[in-house]
Amino acid sequence: MSSRTISFTLNGRPVTADVKPHHNVVEMLQSQFGLTGARESCGQGLCGCCTVLVDGKPVSGCLYLAAFLDGSEVVTIEHLAESGKLDPVQEAFIDCGAFQCGYCTPGFILMAKTLLREHPDPDDEQIKHYLSGNLCRCAAYPEIVNAVKMAARNNKAG
Amino acid sequence: MATIASGGQVGRSLPRIEAREKVTGRAEYTHLMQLPGMLFAKIVRSTVAHGRIKSIDTGPARAIPGVYAVYTSDDILKIIPNPYYGPAFHDQPILAIGKVHFVGEPVAAVLAADPHVAEQAVQEIVADYEELPAVFDELEAAENKTLVHEELKPAGTFADLKHLKGRKGTNIALDFRLRRGDVEKGFAEAAHVFEHTFRTQKVLHVPLEPHASIADYRDDGVTIWSSAQGPSFVRTEIARLLGWPENRVRVKVPYLGAGYGGKLYIKLEALAVALSMLARRPVKVANTMEEHFYTITKHPSTFRIKSGLDKDGRIVARQCEIWWNGGAYADIGPRVTQKSGFTASGPYDIENVAIDSYALYTNLTPAGALRGFGIPQLVWGYESHTDMVARALKRDPLEFRKQNLLRDGRPQATGTILKDAAIEKVLDRIAERLNWKAPFDRGTGTVRRGRGLAVALKAVISPTTSVAIVNVSADGSTTLYCGTVDMGQGSDTAMAQIVGEVLNMPAETIRIVPRDTDVTPYDMGTLGSRSLFHMGHAARLAAEEARAKIAALAREVGEPEGSNIPLADLFRKKYGMQAGNIVGTGSYKPDYVPPDAQGLTPNATPFWMVAGSGAEIEVDTETGHVRVTRLINVADVGRPINPKIVETQLSGAALMQLGFTLFEKIHLDGGQVTNASLADYKIPGIHDVPPVMEIEAVDAIQENGPFGAKGVGELATFGVSPAIANAIDDAVGVRLTELPLTAEALLRALRAKDNRPLGDE
Numbered sequence A: 001m002s003s004r005t006i007s008f009t010l011n012g013r014p015v016t017a018d019v020k021p022h023h024n025v026v027e028m029l030q031s032q033f034g035l036t037g038a039r040e041s042c043g044q045g046l047c048g049c050c051t052v053l054v055d056g057k058p059v060s061g062c063l064y065l066a067a068f069l070d071g072s073e074v075v076t077i078e079h080l081a082e083s084g085k086l087d088p089v090q091e092a093f094i095d096c097g098a099f100q101c102g103y104c105t106p107g108f109i110l111m112a113k114t115l116l117r118e119h120p121d122p123d124d125e126q127i128k129h130y131l132s133g134n135l136c137r138c139a140a141y142p143e144i145v146n147a148v149k150m151a152a153r154n155n156k157a158g
Numbered sequence B: 001m002a003t004i005a006s007g008g009q010v011g012r013s014l015p016r017i018e019a020r021e022k023v024t025g026r027a028e029y030t031h032l033m034q035l036p037g038m039l040f041a042k043i044v045r046s047t048v049a050h051g052r053i054k055s056i057d058t059g060p061a062r063a064i065p066g067v068y069a070v071y072t073s074d075d076i077l078k079i080i081p082n083p084y085y086g087p088a089f090h091d092q093p094i095l096a097i098g099k100v101h102f103v104g105e106p107v108a109a110v111l112a113a114d115p116h117v118a119e120q121a122v123q124e125i126v127a128d129y130e131e132l133p134a135v136f137d138e139l140e141a142a143e144n145k146t147l148v149h150e151e152l153k154p155a156g157t158f159a160d161l162k163h164l165k166g167r168k169g170t171n172i173a174l175d176f177r178l179r180r181g182d183v184e185k186g187f188a189e190a191a192h193v194f195e196h197t198f199r200t201q202k203v204l205h206v207p208l209e210p211h212a213s214i215a216d217y218r219d220d221g222v223t224i225w226s227s228a229q230g231p232s233f234v235r236t237e238i239a240r241l242l243g244w245p246e247n248r249v250r251v252k253v254p255y256l257g258a259g260y261g262g263k264l265y266i267k268l269e270a271l272a273v274a275l276s277m278l279a280r281r282p283v284k285v286a287n288t289m290e291e292h293f294y295t296i297t298k299h300p301s302t303f304r305i306k307s308g309l310d311k312d313g314r315i316v317a318r319q320c321e322i323w324w325n326g327g328a329y330a331d332i333g334p335r336v337t338q339k340s341g342f343t344a345s346g347p348y349d350i351e352n353v354a355i356d357s358y359a360l361y362t363n364l365t366p367a368g369a370l371r372g373f374g375i376p377q378l379v380w381g382y383e384s385h386t387d388m389v390a391r392a393l394k395r396d397p398l399e400f401r402k403q404n405l406l407r408d409g410r411p412q413a414t415g416t417i418l419k420d421a422a423i424e425k426v427l428d429r430i431a432e433r434l435n436w437k438a439p440f441d442r443g444t445g446t447v448r449r450g451r452g453l454a455v456a457l458k459a460v461i462s463p464t465t466s467v468a469i470v471n472v473s474a475d476g477s478t479t480l481y482c483g484t485v486d487m488g489q490g491s492d493t494a495m496a497q498i499v500g501e502v503l504n505m506p507a508e509t510i511r512i513v514p515r516d517t518d519v520t521p522y523d524m525g526t527l528g529s530r531s532l533f534h535m536g537h538a539a540r541l542a543a544e545e546a547r548a549k550i551a552a553l554a555r556e557v558g559e560p561e562g563s564n565i566p567l568a569d570l571f572r573k574k575y576g577m578q579a580g581n582i583v584g585t586g587s588y589k590p591d592y593v594p595p596d597a598q599g600l601t602p603n604a605t606p607f608w609m610v611a612g613s614g615a616e617i618e619v620d621t622e623t624g625h626v627r628v629t630r631l632i633n634v635a636d637v638g639r640p641i642n643p644k645i646v647e648t649q650l651s652g653a654a655l656m657q658l659g660f661t662l663f664e665k666i667h668l669d670g671g672q673v674t675n676a677s678l679a680d681y682k683i684p685g686i687h688d689v690p691p692v693m694e695i696e697a698v699d700a701i702q703e704n705g706p707f708g709a710k711g712v713g714e715l716a717t718f719g720v721s722p723a724i725a726n727a728i729d730d731a732v733g734v735r736l737t738e739l740p741l742t743a744e745a746l747l748r749a750l751r752a753k754d755n756r757p758l759g760d761e
Helices: A025-033 A088-095 A105-118 A124-131 A141-157 B019-023 B073-079 B115-123 B138-142 B159-164 B183-189 B231-242 B269-279 B333-341 B375-392 B397-404 B423-434 B491-503 B531-556 B567-575 B643-662 B720-732 B743-753
Strands: A004-010 A013-019 A051-054 A057-060 A073-075 B039-045 B051-057 B067-072 B106-112 B126-131 B172-180 B192-200 B212-218 B221-226 B249-253 B283-286 B301-309 B315-325 B352-360 B447-459 B466-473 B478-482 B581-588 B608-620 B626-636 B692-697
Touching: A013 A025, A025 A051, A051 A105, A057 A105, A088 A105, A088 A141, A088 B019, A105 A124, A105 A141, A105 B019, A124 A141, A141 B643, B039 B115, B039 B269, B051 B106, B067 B073, B067 B115, B067 B269, B073 B269, B106 B115, B106 B269, B138 B301, B138 B315, B138 B352, B159 B172, B172 B333, B183 B301, B183 B315, B183 B352, B192 B375, B212 B269, B221 B231, B221 B269, B231 B249, B231 B269, B269 B283, B301 B375, B315 B333, B315 B375, B333 B352, B333 B375, B375 B397, B375 B447, B375 B720, B397 B423, B397 B447, B423 B447, B423 B608, B423 B626, B423 B692, B447 B720, B466 B491, B466 B531, B478 B491, B478 B531, B491 B531, B531 B567, B531 B581, B608 B720, B626 B643, B626 B720, B643 B692, B643 B720, B720 B743
Parallel strands: A004 A073, B039 B283, B221 B249, B315 B352, B626 B692
Antiparallel strands: A004 A013, A051 A057, A051 A073, B039 B106, B051 B126, B067 B106, B172 B352, B192 B301, B212 B221, B212 B283, B301 B315, B447 B608, B466 B478, B466 B581, B608 B626
C-alpha cells in the first residue's frame, strides 16, 4: 500500500507525515513524532486512552485514520504543559489524586478540557456525561470528578 | 518497631512523586516503547481447547513481503531445550509443544518490522489439530476423567509441592488441607447445621496498558523491558531457561499501566527473549486487549461451606471445600489455593475446622492472582453463608457476627494467634455508618431497598524477601534503589516517605530509581499487598544504616554529638571536595513457620489484613436490576503512610470489585471466549460509581510494621460482593449464590420465588 504525505498542525507547529491508508493517529504520533501521550488500550474507541483533539474536538486516535488529519489542527496532551507550566486541569488532577497508574490520565484530561471549554461550570451529570467514554480501571472516578470541579473553580478564580 | 514518626514524612498526604510525568503523558510504559532495529512479534493462537498439533503450515506467511521470520516450538527447542516456565510448576511452554491446552494458547509467532505485516501474516498460518476431550468446569476436572496434563511438573521452588512431582492421572495441582479440632464431632454435637455452595465466575484484570515485553538478546547478555510486577522473578526465571547466571539477564520495568496481579511471574517475557535470540534483533511482544483474555484471568471457584452451631448460635464447626479453576497452566494457582486456604473459614473463632482447597487444571486460559489472591472468592462464600445462617436462625446479622468474631489473642484456624487485626472495629464502623440499629426505608411497590455488610480476614503471603539500597550523594541528595513496581498503588511515594522519615528529608527530594535488576536489588514481587510492609522495612533498614554511617562520618571528621552540619559539608570535610557516597542497605524477611501436615502453624503470617464493606441497594422487582446507592468500605491499614493514597486505593479496589460483583464475566462456549473485547466485557465506568461512596481506615497500628503501617492494595475488594448479595436478600428475600449478580439472575430468582419461573429463552 502506498504512502501519502499529509500536512497538519501538531501542537501549534506545522508538520508533515507519511502515512499509509490503514495507519491510525496513535501509531502515527508514536512512530513519527515520538508522542506517546495518546496510547492504544482497548483498540475500539471505548476507553478514551487514545484521545487527541482534532480541530478542537476529542477523537479516538486508535480509530481515527491518520490520513484524515490532512489540513487539520491536532492537539495532544503533550501540548498542555509545553511551556513548562501545568494546565489548571493537570494541576487539579494532581491535587485531587485523580489517577493511580496514569495510563488513562491524558485522555481524561483532554476530555475534561473539552468539557470545561463547553461548560465552564459543569454539574455532576455533565461531568459524568462527558467522561463516560473514558475508562479508568484503577477507578479513580470520584477523585476525577473532584478534579474537574476544582479545575472549574480555579479557572473562574484565575 | 512502630516508632513514632519524627521526620514529618509519615502520615503526609503527599501527591504521587511521579504525578507530573503522568498528567503530561510523559510517564514511560513498556507498551509505548520502541528500540532501534526492533521487530514486532504477533502471535498465532490455538483455535481448539485441547488437541494434538498435527501440522502448522507457515509457508504462505513466510512468503509475504516484509515478514522477517515465522517461528514455532521446533525453533524454540533448538535454543532452549527445556522451554517450560512457571512460578509453581514448570508447565507452560514458550510456544505450544506437540499439544495445545486452551483456546488462545500461542502456537507460533511472526516477526516483522511493520506490525501490520506481522498481523496479516498471522492470518495466513493454518494449524491443524487432532482434537482431544477437554474439561472446563473445576468440579468436573476434580473427577480426573479428562486430563489436562499427562504428568505434573512442580518447579521445586516450594517444598509443599514436591510430593506432586511426576504424579499422573490427575488434574489436581495442589491439595491444601487444614484440620483443627474435630469437625465431625463438632457437627455431631451441633444444634444446627447449614451447608451452602457458592460460585464465582471467570473475570479479567484489564490493566489499561496490556501486557508488553521487549527483549534485546546479545551473546553476552539479554536486556528485557517489561510490564512486569516482579522484575527479580523474571530475571531468575529467564536465567534458568537460558542456563545463565542471573547477572547476564537485565530486567527493566518502567511504570505499569496497572497490573492487579495480572503481570506477575512470566507472561510475555520468555517469548520475547526466545524470539530475540532466534532473530538476533530486538523483539517486542505486545498484547492487544483481546489477547489479554488468552493470557491470564482470575480463578473461577466453587466453594462448599458447612457450619455447625450450638443452641446459643456459636459456630462450633466449619468445613470448607474449595475448588479453584486454574486453567491450563498452574501459574501461581497453587499458592492462591494454599495461602487463601489458611483463612477460608473466615474471621470467626471456631473450635473445629476442616479446610480442603484444590488447585485444578482445566482447558481454559490460565488463572492467577487478581487483587486478593483468592480471598475475594472466599469472602463471597463465607460472608454470604454467615448471613444465610443468621437469617435462618432469626438472628441479627451484625450481632451474630459479633458473637462469633475472632479477636486479638485468640488462635486463628491455622493456630496462629491473631494480633493487630481490628476485625471488630472494622465491623463496628461499618455498622455505625449504616446506622444499623435505626429503622431503614425498605422502599415500596416495585422498588425495594435493603442493606448488608461483610467483614474479612487475610493472612498476607509469607515468607517473602525484599532488599533495598539507600545512596546519599556528596551534596546530600538521596536515592532509593528498590525493586517494588509502582503500578499505580503509589509505592514510590510511600517508600520515599519512609526513607525521608528516617533521614529527616522531604520525601519529594528522594529519587526513586526505576526498576532495573542491574542496579535495584532483589524483591520477591509486587503482589498480595506485601510491598509497603516488606519493602517498607527494607527501605527503612537501608535508611537507618545510612543514618548510622552519616553519624559515624560526623564523628570521624570531629563534629560534636548532635551536630546538624549539612550533609554536603560533612562530605567536604572528609573528602576535601564534593565527593564520595554513603550507602546503606536493608534486607527484610519476616519469620514464618510452614504449616504441618494438618495445615497448622504457630506463625502463618507477619500481618493480618482486615477489611469489610456495607452496602445499601435498591432492587427493581420488575427487571431484577440492582442499584447500589451507597457503598461503605472500612479497613485496618495500620498507620497510613500516605492517607490520601490509602483512600484512593481503598476506593479503587472497591469499585473494581463492584464490577466483578454486578456484571463482569468472561463468557465461554466450548472453551472459546465469546466476549474478548471491552465492547462485550464491560468494566466499571463513571456511571457505575455508587452515588455515595464512603472510605475509612480505622485508627490502628501494626506493631511490627514500618512506622506502624501494613498493606492496603487488595483490602477493599474483600467485602463488596457478599455485602451486596446480603443487601439483595434483605431487600427482596432472594439469595443469589453465583457471581455476577446480574439483573437476569435476580429476576429469575424473584420469579422462581413467586412460582412464575422464567423460561430458558
